[in-house]
Amino acid sequence: MDSGRDDARLSERERRILDEIEHALRDDEPLERSLRSMRGHWRVPGVRLPSAVVALLCAATVLLLVLAVATEAPALLWAFAAVWVLTAVSLLRAALGWAGRRLGRHSD
Template sequence: MDDVLLSPREQRILAEMEEMLRRGETPDRRPRSPRPRPGGVRGLLLPAGVAVAFTASAVLMGLATTTGRPAFVWAFAGAWTTTLAGLTALVVRWCRRWAASRPDA
């Protein structure tokens, strides 16, 4: 088997995990995901985008109902679809955060 070189930090973490497993202990927390979680400005882009899409949908719905033009109706349909997709992504994100924050998870 090929040798894999680990950084000193990775070697220390691996040694701590091996020692804990030798003692028969289970880890207090799950290993962290290598994927960064959205935070800061990136974490606010989706809610802000959904808010903008919702506002655009409301305006286009008003224009579509008052004028009856097919262009406004189709624009409303597109904006509403985008809003629903963003809301679905937000609900999935919130559910995952809720599941990760539960102590028995």
């Protein structure tokens, strides 16, 4: 089994065929337009929460966790679980947005 390293070499004929394919793809204007229009569509659609709201969700999550552990109340535990999910999703969306801006993939 291969250990992640590819030692395969292309023959001269295979390299020439590959060059021809790459050249044809570079010259395909409709394909280029289509690929250009697809950039930035990897983001998850939906409502973005302001940073202050995400910060409040983080604080509420920590507070509910501490209270749930201290009191062992099932209602607080369920409230923590619900707020934690919202917080995790919000933080994930914020991280994806940050990564998209960092990589230069901002919406047009």
